[in-house]
Amino acid sequence: MNVQARREADPTNQRPFYRQFQPEALQDALRRMYLIRRFEEGAEDSYMRGLIHGTMHLSIGQEASAVGSCMHLRKTDYITSTHRGHGHCIAKGADPKLMFAEFFGKEEGYCRGRGGSMHIADVESGNLGANGIVAGGIPIAVGAALAIKKQKRDDVAVSFFGDGASNEGAFHEALNMASIWKLPVVFVCENNKYGMSVSTERSMAVEHVADRAAGYRMPGVIVDGNRIEDVSEAVMEATARARAGEGPSLIECKTYRIRGHSKSDRNRYRSKEEIEEWAAKDPIRHFELELIARGILDEAQVDTIRAAAEQEIAEAIDFAREGTDPTPDEVTRDVYTVDLA
Amino acid sequence: MNAPAIRELSYAQAIQEALAQAMDADPRVFLMGEDIGVYGGAFQVTGDLVHRYGEDRVMDTPIAELGAAGVAVGAALAGCRPVFEFQFSDFSALALEQIVNQAAKIRFMLGGKVSVPLVMRFPAGSGTGAAAQHSQSLEAWLAHVPGLKVIQPSTPYDIKGMLLAAIDDPDPVMVFEHKLLYKMKGDVPAEPYRVPIGKAIVRRAGTGISIVATSIMVHRALEAAEILSGEGIDAEVIDLRTLRPIDTATIIASVKKTGRLACVYEGVKTLGMGAEISAMIAESEAFDYLDAPILRLGGAEAPIPYNPVLEKASVPQTEVIVARVRDLLQGRI
Structure with missing residues (x-):
């Protein structure tokens, strides 16, 4: 859709998303999407250059669901994330410097280098952590929501997970409990079509993850996960419902991961054409064009935001490279709150 | 002032009293588990607590061990102090993901930024005729997990x-309760008190052999x-009490005194508590003694097994302990 067509589609800027958020908040959302994209490109580059070891799971192409969901959240709201969680961290307010320091295994990192890419957390900003176990974070989010209810707060817990996680028992058990106890939790499924290599067509008996919400008597909403306004409006409704004590919701963001599952992926299970088709639906470019069409930003301002994100990521990598390695005698540190020795 | 009351309570009543006192002292404490509410728990441990504390603090969960364990982990992370009851320890196999991959590791993985103050209770052990899926002693599994x-x-x-x-503990504590102990009575002070985790106790002093035992085997x-x-064999009996962290000092001191060691436990012999204690002694200065x-x-x-004869034969009984220790002392092993 070109700029003119966009104006015609929503001539008076009636969409709640653009009415609810001030221009600064919308610009900040774009900035965060760029930070996520550049963070992951920087991680990939650092891996290629041998600066970091292990593996990584990149969410390039899925930035809209992370940022769109977290725009409604306060610092006291919780999120639980996944192995593909860099975007959720940045969207919830994590500092890329400390994230890269973690990725580089340094003491300055969020987890003092003990967790790495799959366990980045920032508890102070309500991020209870990425998770290496598929669906591991879903019941934890429900537990955080239970705590919120017990403590009589009006916060919410948002649980991010993928289509693959919706085949795990933990997903079903957690949704059921959230619903019977009417807990303030929002389940955000980022359906990127594949659980590693197995497509949703081959792994799910229903077409949509959102169909599963019916089994737990909660709203199940499908949105275009590459459009931040679609994600954000659905999450806005779900968080309002949760804060009002009306219980959980399930939102399915249809999206796509442009990169492979992890570093071992040779893309044997999907076609180049499919990848290119989704790359053309880039969520960042879509959002930029919307902001320009609505007169919220011009191209020059977009360039400035993009350049600032690039600069911030470059500095974050420099910061991480200069970080401190833990010493071998500290291998058992923090296993327990009070050292057993 | 009156002296603190000491009454005779059953093991199950003592648990219930501890749970009630913990809930009285700290509004963050709550209980969750299957049928712990009006049913009172499969072994009547929670009893009528739901009537005293309400359904919000004595929460019946659906039959969903994995999800419910995860809910407990999340609640612990967000400021609560959950005490989770597995109906039978065997059912914890359904929840190992949350226990082993999440609860045990979250503090470490997050660089020490958080703690997971979670208590889980596991009714364990054989002797009730409940057969293979309701009678196991799985404590060594969990004792193998740092955190x-x-x-x-x-x-x-x-x-x-x-x-x-x-x-009170800031970290996850797994409490294994032998089901045959629930009805055992003993003196219990009425006021709250603490017995430290990680400390064994000598239940019977002796000089001829150190018997390290756990739970009902004590x-x-x-x-x-x-x-x-009565046969002139003077055994020292040590109640290990904690499987992780193990109180090595008490055992080493005892073995140095007696020169002999027997380990008695209900869990499967191979790669269990006995293997660990034996190896620990072999690595220590007590080896030379x-x-x-x-x-x-x-x-x-x-x-x-289900059959009562076989069930009894599958775990150490008193007469077997007597015979085997006698064999050891008389040089037949």
């Missing part, structure tokens, strides 16, 4: 004090020691 603490209190006094210590070892004393091979008496290399 967890694993306790096996053997008396009403200890379960109350150790459960209160577990609820009582069988004490009975065996009485019988053996050993006058005989180390004896391990553990569960059979088989699931727990």
